[in-house]
Amino acid sequence: VTSADRPSPEPTQSAAWLETAHLLADAAGKTVLPYFRKRLVVENKAAAVHAGVGFDPVTIADVEAEQAMRKILAVRHADHGVIGEEFADHAGAGRFNWILDPIDGTRAFIMGYPMWGVLIGLLDGQTPAFGMMDQPYTRERFWAVADGKLPKAAFFRGPDGNIERLHTRPCARLADATLACTTLEMMQTRHEQAAFAEIAAAVRMTRLGGDCYAYAMLAAGQVDLVVEASLKAVDIAPLIPIIEAAGGVVTGWDGGPATAGGQVVAAGDPRMHAAALRILGNTRSDVMSV
């Protein structure tokens, strides 16, 4: 089923999603910030490690923020489903599912780095119809409405409260590209490691340590290419509308939809995306639309 097969949501519906997302991001940020850079969080994790629970940098902040967002959704969109990181999926009555990652970049979070974000997306069937990324510490918010009768556009609200349109930047050749990736540990197979190494050797500059912030900067025309693997759906689905509405392309390494996660390649320039796909293992020259 593609989006052409069914009616687009009405503008008022898209406006309601946006209003909901702002409320969700406000609530998540308010919940998470008191835990940012607090020693308590780290000590809890260390205790968990010493207790043999293993190292999983999910903090109490994640859980509480997802609870706060689910509470708002239950009131505002009782018929929508909810897919989150911390709790079981809540089945909705229709085609809409919210997809929430209260802290994308928990490792950055527990190191005190500001490069993490609250991810809020809405799936219309399998299609990402809306997305938002919020960084409450720097007071930066990125969002896009990618479906419906509203113009397909991505926006950024900065610390000063000003709202700007987001546009990716043109960059056709890998040799000119700035490449971002969260960590090489994402590349788990020999093919993934080799493909990433080939891309990294071809670009002008590679920087690790990105999480959702790398995709946001791609949408903002600051980064040309993000190549990752081992992503979960919640890590990428909310970002897809932002990247696409800003002029970028995001797919799996095979050129298919990136919504479910796994191997993901995002480019600000469709020519860059095609060049990257040629290395990442796609034999087709065309790019499937998500």
Next chain:
Amino acid sequence: VTSADRPSPEPTQSAAWLETAHLLADAAGKTVLPYFRKRLVVENKAAAVHAGVGFDPVTIADVEAEQAMRKILAVRHADHGVIGEEFADHAGAGRFNWILDPIDGTRAFIMGYPMWGVLIGLLDGQTPAFGMMDQPYTRERFWAVADGKLPKAAFFRGPDGNIERLHTRPCARLADATLACTTLEMMQTRHEQAAFAEIAAAVRMTRLGGDCYAYAMLAAGQVDLVVEASLKAVDIAPLIPIIEAAGGVVTGWDGGPATAGGQVVAAGDPRMHAAALRILGNTRSDVMSV
């Protein structure tokens, strides 16, 4: 010559340094911020690359910010020397030299990431006597007065304007440590690569992409260990007083002073520093003070 051999500066002198540093950071931030995330900067760099100049992500922002800081120093401390990234060293009349890095983390800067900073240090002979790191976009400032009769203490001023003391956190064992490093490209010799790999294998978690922000978070008790190489003096000297005053230890991989750059290891806990030195190539069990 150690600091014990000569008179400590007077408190009023330290207070004047701090006042100067705040003025320098304000001026540098005001100069640099209009260039942050502006497409112009990147296009200038791309033009330089196409012109065969090669890729050196130093922007016009660096140059203008250093000019602004040098102008203030010429008025306030005409007898002090200035060591900067962008202009020739200015010889002073005495033992004091300011050491300036207008944008530490230019790669983060040109990708739109907030993990760069303005570094301002003051050397008393070869000893870092004062240091400040400022992040003008997030409005975060870290500083310490490490000499003189003032208490040796490190401070943080956050986006809300509140000032807090900085303290490193205890973490004695590598197995519990969070390790930061800007990029593996810093490790240029086989020994450096092998030593870093051994440390990375021993710690709980490694995150790349840090620059000065990693050292600031170490001083803030969020990161346990930073291991880097190929640093310049301007990359590390201004950070040393902040780390030391917060309770951390920073030296070369050989346990000697880190002031000149090169191979640097910083730890929040002296026991962690000793454990790291054992791997990084030091055969002594004691830790030299800088």
